[in-house]
Amino acid sequence: MDKYKPAVKKYLYCFILGPFFMVLEACGEFILPYLNANIINKGAATGDVEYILENGAYMLLMAAFMLLAGVLGAHFAIKGSANLAKDVRRQTFVKVQEYSFANIDKFSTGSLITRITNDITQIQSFTQTLLRGVFRSPVMLIGAVCMSFALNRRLAMVICIVVPVLAACIALIIKIASPRYTVMQQKIDALNNNINETITNERVIKSFVREDYEKEKFASVNDNLMEKSVKALKMMILLQPVSALAINVTTLCVVWIAGKQIMVGSMEIGTLTAFITYLSQVLTALNFLANIFLQGTRAAASDRRISEVLKEKVDINDDNAKSKDAVVTRGDIEFKNVSFRYFKNTAQNILKDISFKINGGEYICILGSTGSGKTTLISLISRLYDVDEGAVLVDGVDVRDMSLIHLREKVSVVLQKNTLFSGTIAENLRWGNENASDEELKKACKIAQASEFVDSFKDGYETELEQGGANLSGGQRQRLCIARALVKQPKILILDDSTSAVDTATDARIRKAFREELKGMTKIVITQRISSCFDADKIIVLDEGRIAGIGNHETLIKSCVPYQEIYYSQKDGKEKSHSQISLCPVANA
Numbered sequence: 107m108d109k110y111k112p113a114v115k116k117y118l119y120c121f122i123l124g125p126f127f128m129v130l131e132a133c134g135e136f137i138l139p140y141l142n143a144n145i146i147n148k149g150a151a152t153g154d155v156e157y158i159l160e161n162g163a164y165m166l167l168m169a170a171f172m173l174l175a176g177v178l179g180a181h182f183a184i185k186g187s188a189n190l191a192k193d194v195r196r197q198t199f200v201k202v203q204e205y206s207f208a209n210i211d212k213f214s215t216g217s218l219i220t221r222i223t224n225d226i227t228q229i230q231s232f233t234q235t236l237l238r239g240v241f242r243s244p245v246m247l248i249g250a251v252c253m254s255f256a257l258n259r260r261l262a263m264v265i266c267i268v269v270p271v272l273a274a275c276i277a278l279i280i281k282i283a284s285p286r287y288t289v290m291q292q293k294i295d296a297l298n299n300n301i302n303e304t305i306t307n308e309r310v311i312k313s314f315v316r317e318d319y320e321k322e323k324f325a326s327v328n329d330n331l332m333e334k335s336v337k338a339l340k341m342m343i344l345l346q347p348v349s350a351l352a353i354n355v356t357t358l359c360v361v362w363i364a365g366k367q368i369m370v371g372s373m374e375i376g377t378l379t380a381f382i383t384y385l386s387q388v389l390t391a392l393n394f395l396a397n398i399f400l401q402g403t404r405a406a407a408s409d410r411r412i413s414e415v416l417k418e419k420v421d422i423n424d425d426n427a428k429s430k431d432a433v434v435t436r437g438d439i440e441f442k443n444v445s446f447r448y449f450k451n452t453a454q455n456i457l458k459d460i461s462f463k464i465n466g467g468e469y470i471c472i473l474g475s476t477g478s479g480k481t482t483l484i485s486l487i488s489r490l491y492d493v494d495e496g497a498v499l500v501d502g503v504d505v506r507d508m509s510l511i512h513l514r515e516k517v518s519v520v521l522q523k524n525t526l527f528s529g530t531i532a533e534n535l536r537w538g539n540e541n542a543s544d545e546e547l548k549k550a551c552k553i554a555q556a557s558e559f560v561d562s563f564k565d566g567y568e569t570e571l572e573q574g575g576a577n578l579s580g581g582q583r584q585r586l587c588i589a590r591a592l593v594k595q596p597k598i599l600i601l602d603d604s605t606s607a608v609d610t611a612t613d614a615r616i617r618k619a620f621r622e623e624l625k626g627m628t629k630i631v632i633t634q635r636i637s638s639c640f641d642a643d644k645i646i647v648l649d650e651g652r653i654a655g656i657g658n659h660e661t662l663i664k665s666c667v668p669y670q671e672i673y674y675s676q677k678d679g680k681e682k683s684h685s686q687i688s689l690c691p692v693a694n695a
């Protein structure tokens with residue numbers, strides 16, 4: 107409940123005035139039938155026009171008062187609930203921004219989006235209903251019962267019998283409908299996840315001609331939601347006929363009892379009409395309470411899901427960092443007996459006992475078959491994940507002891523699945539450093555070999571990019587991502603297969619520019635292309651999460667089997683047989 111406190115505190119007046127005006131409106135509801143009864147009993151019965159006009163004017167005044175109270179009540183209820191939702195949405199979004207990769211892995215992206223949007227909207231509409239009805243409905247219920255007693259005790263007894271019976275029926279309906287609503291909510295989730303995954307990956311779906319499969323998958327999820335919704339809503343729909351039946355039966359009883367009293371002259375017709383109005387007010391109030399309860403069940407499920415996001419322990423932070431002032435100046439990196447696994451409850455390590463040293467300014471290539479742990483390894487340098495054993499040191503300081511901001515300011519990573527955002531090219535480039543001058547942007551693009559195509563655009567650096575940089579080619583996107591990382595002016599630059607879509611000649615030009623222009627920067631490049639490694643200071647070869655060899659091209663080609671395999675497969679287009687390859691000792695870093 108803590109998540110609601112700031113908004114409730116800030117908008118306390120809405121949370122008080124909303125219900126207050128709604129209660130005022132309810133008070134008007136009791137008085138109107140009373141005045142109406144007076145007009146019929148005293149005015150119409152005796153033909154007293156003045157009395158009718160006088161009471162009619164009171165009724166008109168009362169209706170205006172109720173309209174005002176109703177509008178104000180709704181206004182504060184809407185304002186309070188919308189601001190509450192806004193605040194919780196902000197908290198949830200901020201929390202997700204603090205998440206580590208491991209935290210994000212735990213929730214799916216679709217589920218996080220549903221929680222921040224749909225679930226919070228659910229809380230908003232429940233809060234609004236609650237503010238409008240939480241006091242109004244009980245006041246209306248009690249008030250209408252009291253007014254009925256004041257009008258005619260015998261008739262009021264009918265209400266006293268019908269209210270508990272109807273309340274029991276409504277409770278039964280809610281009891282059955284409530285778990286069905288929970289199931290319906292889960293199905294809405296499944297649908298949202300499906301839509302999210304499909305729409306974000308529409309291009310892949312089209313390229314694999316999987317539209318029909320996706321349509322079928324969607325149809326099944328959609329059908330499922332429809333079935334569960336019908337099952338849940340069917341029960342809710344029952345509320346109406348049950349209430350109508352109760353109203354009709356009770357009205358019949360009231361008219362039968364009242365009819366006899368009217369005939370013997372112990373009751374007037376106006377009293378009967380007022381009575382029937384009170385009766386319907388009682389039933390409306392009961393229905394509203396049932397609605398609050400049902401919406402509450404759905405909101406409780408949403409509340410749980412939002413709390414899960416907010417209470418998730420962010421597993422990477424620098425709260426206990428011992429060297430918060432340490433800044434990266436040289437760009438030295440050392441892995442000391444590092445082991446890592448994604449799933450902490452398994453014993454299977456993805457990286458196994460990795461040790462090596464990189465000196466500041468060196469150009470390092472990481473090679474290895476797919477799934478060998480290259481991306482995982484570089485993720486540990488900027489603490490996207492934390493090691494399970496051993497330590498990663500940057501400039502001699504354990505990364506866990508550094509301030510996250512200082513560390514990530516100086517370590518620029520171009521991730522394997524990198525993306526651009528909607529906005530201009532210049533805006534995208536300034537992500538790393540919002541104060542970068544135009545010259546700095548141009549220089550970064552020159553090194554990343556992006557200047558040529560950016561200049562060829564009519565609007566140059568002001569060219570608008572679509573979401574994800576969809577209006578660029580794969581290779582152009584990759585080069586802009588590299589340029590963006592360079593604008594940050596890091597001490598350590600890591601490229602994870604970031605030139606895979608770039609032709610070999612351009613790739614060679616990028617490497618040449620790196621060597622000439624970025625001398626003081628440590629450059630770590632993951633690549634599948636062995637030709638990109640020939641001029642590296644060091645090549646780290648990974649094989650099934652272990653270091654299979656470290657050295658330059660000349661040493662590895664003589665001594666390292668996995669390196670030789672990659673080399674010959676790319677050189678000749680086929681792998682050399684094992685008998686042709688000499689076995690290698692792992693070179694020391």
Ligand SMILES: Nc1ncnc2c1ncn2[C@@H]1O[C@H](COP(=O)(O)OP(=O)(O)OP(=O)(O)O)[C@@H](O)[C@H]1O
Nearest residue numbers: 211448456474475476477478479480481482483522
């Ligand atoms: N977020 C994750 N959660 C769980 N397991 C993961 C995650 N990311 C990678 N893995 C697993 O860790 C292993 C190493 O993956 P990694 O991405 O480091 O390989 P890689 O060498 O970069 O491969 P590629 O060349 O295909 O990019 C793989 O077996 C993969 O299934």
Ligand SMILES: [Mg+2]
Nearest residue numbers: 480481482522
């Ligand atoms: Mg990878």
